[in-house]
Amino acid sequence: MTEASGVRAEGGVEKQTAHSPAPFTLAVDAMGGDNAPGIVLAGLEMAAIRHPEIRILLIGDEKVLNASLTNYPKLSALCTVRHAPESIPMEMKPTAALRVRGSSMRIAMEAVASGEARGVVSAGNSGAMLALAKIIVKALPGISRPAMAAVQPSARGDVVMLDLGANIVCDARNLVEFAIMGEAFAQAALSLKAPSIGLLNVGSEELKGDERLKQAAERLRDSVLSDRFYGFVEGHDITAGVTDVVVTDGFTGNVALKTGEGALKLAFGLLRSVFMSNWLTKLGYILVRPGLRRMKEWIDPSRYNGAVFVGLNGIVVKSHGGADAEGFASAVDVAIDAVENRLNDKIRHRLDQLGMLGQSGENKEQE
Amino acid sequence: MTEASGVRAEGGVEKQTAHSPAPFTLAVDAMGGDNAPGIVLAGLEMAAIRHPEIRILLIGDEKVLNASLTNYPKLSALCTVRHAPESIPMEMKPTAALRVRGSSMRIAMEAVASGEARGVVSAGNSGAMLALAKIIVKALPGISRPAMAAVQPSARGDVVMLDLGANIVCDARNLVEFAIMGEAFAQAALSLKAPSIGLLNVGSEELKGDERLKQAAERLRDSVLSDRFYGFVEGHDITAGVTDVVVTDGFTGNVALKTGEGALKLAFGLLRSVFMSNWLTKLGYILVRPGLRRMKEWIDPSRYNGAVFVGLNGIVVKSHGGADAEGFASAVDVAIDAVENRLNDKIRHRLDQLGMLGQSGENKEQE
Known part of the structure; x- marks a missing residue:
């Protein structure tokens, strides 16, 4: 089976493969x-x-x-x-x-x-x-650090973010690996043909990121991934959906994920108190309830349950410990998608193109 | 004028000073x-x-x-x-x-x-x-790295967060300095007598933070700040208002700030589309509009405009470049509060207690 055979058309459901998996x-x-x-x-x-x-x-x-x-x-x-x-x-x-x-x-x-x-x-x-x-x-040959990846909601559709906590300290090579794995994950999980990749940074010129980030950006610009690489993105670009993939180290990714979830929770808490103020606002709530439910469902954590430890010789999916049955079923869906859409073949293919397949990067460039 | 003379009572407006500033x-x-x-x-x-x-x-x-x-x-x-x-x-x-x-x-x-x-x-x-x-x-004597601090909304009231981007890479001493400056800032800006301080980390035991964070936590636990120090907090604890002060490095702080803002913007954008769906939801909007306005005002970035570069021999306040007149006036308020409530005296006092006043920490423990 070739690499291309599992790729879905952008936004489509139909597979390009002639046979069922x-x-x-x-x-x-x-x-x-x-x-x-x-x-x-x-x-x-x-x-x-x-x-x-x-x-x-x-x-x-x-x-x-x-x-x-x-x-x-x-x-x-x-x-x-x-x-x-x-x-x-x-x-x-x-x-x-x-x-x-x-x-x-x-x-x-x-x-x-x-x-x-x-x-x-x-x-x-x-x-x-x-x-x-x-x-x-x-780990897959050529991957020094498997990472935790998951899909998040944004204003422009779903966004893949990694690493979400598997690697607290990362070097430039690790970030390049995350970009490769993030691209493959977005192709497999979101059915995107050519996902764009952003590297999370602090924005203003003067506050710009450290050397690792500059090196990682340089390598991505000089590689076969250059047409996918958007450049640096900032915190607010994640939920704005500026890129399909957001790459960062596991510390920053974990904090960003949880801060975003916390802010949404704050907004919903405030909204609840607005609707519960008096009988008029309660009436208002009844009028918008169907739309609010769709909105909540759309950004519902259980719909996004199922983080993948990417970069391993098999599909490893972590469901949230507190997820309900619906959430666990979502995590199983994530695993099935990753197998059927050949997540690991896509990663191997990129590593091969980038000449990273034979290298064991572990600790090579560790700070 | 003594240190204590400028301290306001918790939650109160009345000053303990007998004289006007x-x-x-x-x-x-x-x-x-x-x-x-x-x-x-x-x-x-x-x-x-x-x-x-x-x-x-x-x-x-x-x-x-x-x-x-x-x-x-x-x-x-x-x-x-x-x-x-x-x-x-x-x-x-x-x-x-x-x-x-x-x-x-x-x-x-x-x-x-x-x-x-x-x-x-x-x-x-x-x-x-x-x-x-x-x-x-x-910089104030004893402060190796001035930091950028600002107030953010949370479910339990305002929270001081620092560093928001002045220092991309930080060591344990820098984080301890940020805790000192954050405590003083929360006292001066939020009128809290004994603000609690959290150190931002990733939560799960196995994904726990690096050595810098462990060292900083140890020093805070062993210092006169021990009764203020809550311990580690996670991303979602910022908007939950678990502590009054959240301390982190400038990279993570900048990302967390902007990710939180982005998530709130996403929530409001979705909400707008819910209200604008049809005439019934538009009627619903009219019924809850006053409450929604209060909610928006409460988390309005212009109300929180005015970040302070803390740890300098004077009060240095940065207004957002795109702030409106109301926002710029808020930044002026922040500067006035910091001067009147003797932000820098409070920082000096703590540095003295901690025996850090004479030290120039610059690059001493740089990684």
């Missing part, structure tokens, strides 16, 4: 998240209705899972249960989590590493997940 | 900003009505200013014009701006350095302003 298996950590396994099973049931063609390898406490599965007929029809004697608590440190040999999360990762599953979805401890993914699923 | 002069760069000097003069007229006790040293093109002042009687009554043959363009690089000897911005800074004025307000080029302030007004 082959059925594949996703490994699911049934024990991860605040309300596991209940929410996981309910979310998988939704996913099973939407995607009857996939297979689920459901990993966790066999007895509990088999007892619960009777309530989820669609899921039962396409899943196999694999026992895991242990699970990783949400607060466990990654170093400790790596030592839990029989955890559901680890066994799920091993299914990807062996080729049995094409991807893994977990709502568990994200630090443990990243650590296990790096050790068991392993 | 002595009249003082603010130097104003009349030529800075997108619509100078028109907006500057109109803003100063508003400020003159609110604060007839202050004096303004108005610096810029003498002919232009004298001709315009006839339209601003309240301002004319309390201002002196000083000629500056040049002004600094908004896009000029700081290094070039430093060489313009006769610029209005420079002459304003010199008035502060000589003691003629207690503070300066400019809507001009912020990089030039920071560079000139450092060279002419100079």
